[in-house]
Amino acid sequence: MIIARIVGTVVSSQKDERLMGKKLLIVRPVNLDGTDTSGYVVAVDTVGAGFHERVLVVAGSSARLATGMKDTPVDAAIVGVIDTVDISPESS
Amino acid sequence: MIIARIVGTVVSSQKDERLMGKKLLIVRPVNLDGTDTSGYVVAVDTVGAGFHERVLVVAGSSARLATGMKDTPVDAAIVGVIDTVDISPESS
Amino acid sequence: MIIARIVGTVVSSQKDERLMGKKLLIVRPVNLDGTDTSGYVVAVDTVGAGFHERVLVVAGSSARLATGMKDTPVDAAIVGVIDTVDISPESS
Amino acid sequence: MIIARIVGTVVSSQKDERLMGKKLLIVRPVNLDGTDTSGYVVAVDTVGAGFHERVLVVAGSSARLATGMKDTPVDAAIVGVIDTVDISPESS
């Protein structure tokens, strides 16, 4: 999984019927120092995440295991809102 | 999923029989500022997208969940035509 | 899927039994201007493609949906010989 | 699989119910010379790995084959604690 930040939304009216009613968000992966990367992914929200929140994003076939995504053509899903990230890169 | 723009078509007469009748399009992933990236993907259209439209592309095994793609050897499918993309990268 | 060009063959006598009799080809992904990229993939041919032909390559689990590849340990398959690629990058 | 080092933890209270009770760790892939790469992955621990230990990480759908991860929306799992890595890059 990756940590990402919600930065936008995608609106699509002509789409696969199994995507109807799904919330499509644009998320930017973040580096461990908290800065955004230059890339992005469109992920479906399954946990009611808020704008600009840091979220946990699962990719690939496992995105279809997120709540309500069974048999849905999605390859990225938001499966958690992140409270804290604790990093300790050096050995103590 | 990624946002991409349709830039071309692929014609193949000698192909897997489950690809017969499928529309193979060349799409370029786009950056969040709207510019094209240098890469491309061949994706099967499942929503009747038009040339140069911005579309939502799903990759990997989930492409086979797009309408009509069950058990088809495809790894990328167009599953939506994009109306608008709203970006708000900075926290307010 | 990607567009690639067949540039070589791989011979392996000591291999998984489900790969016996499969034709393993080295393909180079091509850019949209027709030039080769620097990378390569070993893909199994399922459509009788000829040397140096441009082909359509499917990757990941979907490669196992190519004809004759069910339950085979392959992650890339040639599923089409490409006749023409038409590109029109700019909006008219 | 890749070799990675555990460098942090992720805390998320609002998450997919199948992730409840799962230990989410931040791991950095390491190079063969033992240095860390700049990237990272959030992986679920399934073997009781300790902080700063080098671990074996499996990605993609196979992460769901790790102990206790069936039908769980995860795409990376720690499946081993590494004792030693022996490298001999040159032919003798």
Added chain:
Amino acid sequence: MIIARIVGTVVSSQKDERLMGKKLLIVRPVNLDGTDTSGYVVAVDTVGAGFHERVLVVAGSSARLATGMKDTPVDAAIVGVIDTVDISPESS
């Protein structure tokens, strides 16, 4: 699939029970000119490959289709020992 060279071994005693008895090898993808790339992958050997041999590596869910890997949490498997690679990049 990719062509790689076996350069090392990984020893792990605390690991997923389905990995017990599996041989975990470090392989380096090779370029078409025969040189090693800078990356590496940990792959499970399923064909009895020897040290420094060039091997065929399958990645992703298809690694679980290699002999003896059913329901095993692996994402890369050695499925062939390579005898020869014949490259002919230019059209004749």
